[in-house]
Amino acid sequence: METQTNKELKDILNGENVHFNLSVAKLVEIAVLRKRSELTSTGAVTAKTGKYTGRSPKDKFIVDEPSVHDKIEWGSVNQPISEEKFDKLYQDVINYLDEKELIVFDGFAGADKRYRLPIRVVNEFAWHNLFVHQLFIRPTEEELKTHEAQFTVISAPTFEANPEIHGTNSETFIIVNFAKKVVLIGGTRYAGEMKKSIFSVMNYLLPQQNVLSMHCSANMGKDGDVALFFGLSGTGKTTLSADPDRKLIGDDEHGWSDDGVFNIEGGCYAKCINLSAEKEPEIFNAIRFGSVLENVVIDERTHVADYDDNSLTENTRAAYPLHYIPNALIPSVAGHPNVVIFLTADAFGVLPPIAKLTKEQAMFHFLSGYTSKLAGTERGVTEPEATFSTCFGAPFLPLPPRVYAEMLGEKIDKHNAQVYLVNTGWSGGPYGVGKRMNLPYTRAMITAALNHELDKEEFTAHPVFGVLMPKNCPGVPSEILNPRNTWADKNAYDAQATKLASLFVKNFETFSDIPESIKQAAPKAE
Numbered sequence: 001m002e003t004q005t006n007k008e009l010k011d012i013l014n015g016e017n018v019h020f021n022l023s024v025a026k027l028v029e030i031a032v033l034r035k036r037s038e039l040t041s042t043g044a045v046t047a048k049t050g051k052y053t054g055r056s057p058k059d060k061f062i063v064d065e066p067s068v069h070d071k072i073e074w075g076s077v078n079q080p081i082s083e084e085k086f087d088k089l090y091q092d093v094i095n096y097l098d099e100k101e102l103i104v105f106d107g108f109a110g111a112d113k114r115y116r117l118p119i120r121v122v123n124e125f126a127w128h129n130l131f132v133h134q135l136f137i138r139p140t141e142e143e144l145k146t147h148e149a150q151f152t153v154i155s156a157p158t159f160e161a162n163p164e165i166h167g168t169n170s171e172t173f174i175i176v177n178f179a180k181k182v183v184l185i186g187g188t189r190y191a192g193e194m195k196k197s198i199f200s201v202m203n204y205l206l207p208q209q210n211v212l213s214m215h216c217s218a219n220m221g222k223d224g225d226v227a228l229f230f231g232l233s234g235t236g237k238t239t240l241s242a243d244p245d246r247k248l249i250g251d252d253e254h255g256w257s258d259d260g261v262f263n264i265e266g267g268c269y270a271k272c273i274n275l276s277a278e279k280e281p282e283i284f285n286a287i288r289f290g291s292v293l294e295n296v297v298i299d300e301r302t303h304v305a306d307y308d309d310n311s312l313t314e315n316t317r318a319a320y321p322l323h324y325i326p327n328a329l330i331p332s333v334a335g336h337p338n339v340v341i342f343l344t345a346d347a348f349g350v351l352p353p354i355a356k357l358t359k360e361q362a363m364f365h366f367l368s369g370y371t372s373k374l375a376g377t378e379r380g381v382t383e384p385e386a387t388f389s390t391c392f393g394a395p396f397l398p399l400p401p402r403v404y405a406e407m408l409g410e411k412i413d414k415h416n417a418q419v420y421l422v423n424t425g426w427s428g429g430p431y432g433v434g435k436r437m438n439l440p441y442t443r444a445m446i447t448a449a450l451n452h453e454l455d456k457e458e459f460t461a462h463p464v465f466g467v468l469m470p471k472n473c474p475g476v477p478s479e480i481l482n483p484r485n486t487w488a489d490k491n492a493y494d495a496q497a498t499k500l501a502s503l504f505v506k507n508f509e510t511f512s513d514i515p516e517s518i519k520q521a522a523p524k525a526e
Helices: 024-033 083-097 126-135 141-145 192-209 237-241 281-286 359-368 401-414 439-450 490-508
Strands: 018-020 045-047 060-063 079-081 102-109 117-123 151-156 173-177 182-186 212-220 226-230 247-250 253-257 260-263 267-271 292-294 317-321 337-344 354-357 370-373 385-388 418-423 459-461 468-470
Touching (some): 045 126, 083 182, 117 192, 126 267, 182 192, 212 237, 226 260, 337 359, 337 370, 359 401, 359 418
Parallel strands (some): 060 079, 117 151, 151 182, 337 418
Antiparallel strands (some): 292 317
C-alpha cells in the first residue's frame, strides 16, 4: 500500500540532498566515497554495472500520445507504452527518489547553437553524473545562468519496475515521453542508456528541423575537408576517426545541417576491450582523471586497468570529454563532408577491404546497415551471423528509416560526397579460418580515400556485390584488395559470397516504398 504522497520533480530538487552541477573533482570524490566506484592507476573512475553490461533494447519504450502517434515507426524498436502506465511509473520513481541524495547536471546536446537541446540529467549515482558531465556538452558559467532544460533525463538505477503494475517487460525501463519532455530510466546501471536516450530524442527532433541526425563519427583534415564514418559497434568508428593527422569532430553522434556537420555530444564513449597504447594511443591516453570506465577489471593491488580482461563483459567502455583527445575540434562544428565511409566487420570474409559505391549502392548499404556477430561472443552463436541495423543505428531511430535515408541521399547529391564501403572484418576466409584485416592497411586505405588518391586508380566491379574495388592502393598489398584472391579455395569464396548476398536481399525485403533504382543496387544472390 502506498504511504507516500505524490511529489513533483521540482519539489524534490528543492530538497537539501540535491547537488547541482558539481565539478569533476567533487563528482570523483563522491563516487569513490560512496563505494560504487574505484580509482584506476591513471586516475579514472571505474564502476561495475552488474546484470546489465549493455543496452536493454527490449525494455525501451516511447509514450504513445497524440503528438507523436502518427510520426513514430512503431514496432520492436519503438515499443509503445500508454500515458497512464507512464504516469504511474513516473510518480513512483519520483516518490522513490525523494528519499535519495541526488546529483543534477545541466548541459546541452548539439554543438551548433542553432540546433542544440538544453537538457537536465537527474542522477542517483555520482559516477553516472560524472559520465553525463563528460559525454554531453558542458555549459559555461554564463550559459548556466540562463539554462532552461527542454528535456529532462531521470535516472533511478536502484528502482525496479513491476511489469504488472507499470506495463514494462521487466524491472528495467527506458521510456521517452515527448509530450512531457522526459526520459525515465530505471532498473539498470549501464550508463550508456542515458547517452543513447538523448540521441533517440535528437533523432526525432532534428529531422523535423531539416537536419540529418546520424550515428557516425567525424573528423576534419588540414584543409577543412570533412569525413563521416558510419558503423555499428565493433566496426572501428571510434578507432579510425581518432587520426593524429586530422581533427576529431566526434566519435558517435552528429547532425548534418544546411551549413555542415556538428557533434551532438561533448565527449567520446569508446569500447576498450584489448585497448593498447601502441594501437590506439589517443584513446589509451584519454583514460585519465575525470574519465569513466565501465566493467573494466583492475588489479586489486596496483589498480592498473586490464583491458584484455573480458570476464565481466566484452562491452567494456571508456567515457571521456572530447578535449582529452589532443587534436579534437572544439567547438565541434565543421563544413560539409566530401567523403562518407560505411564501416562493416564482415566475419564471412566476403566484402572487399575498400570499395567505392554509387549513390544507389550507398542508399542500399545505408538502409541495410550490415555487420556480423562473431562465433563465441554470444551463447548459441557457432558461426558468423549477419546483423542488419537500418541506417547503422536502428535502435535509436524513432522515425521511419526512409526519412533518414532520403535526407542522406539528398545531401550526398548536393555536396558531391564520395561514399566508400570499408571492411574491417576478415580476409582470406571467414572468422576462424581467415585473419582480421590489418589495422595499418585499413588506415592506409582510408587515408587514400580521404586524400583522393583512390580517384587516380583503376577499379573493377565485384561479381556479386557490384561495388567497385581499386586494383591498387598506396601502402596496401594489391593482392588483398580483391577478397577472392585471399581465399585458398575460390569455390568456397564464391559460395560464401552468394550466401551473404542472399542475406542482404532477404533483409531488404522488409522495406517498403523504396525506389526501384535502389533495389537494383542489391547484390546478385543467384
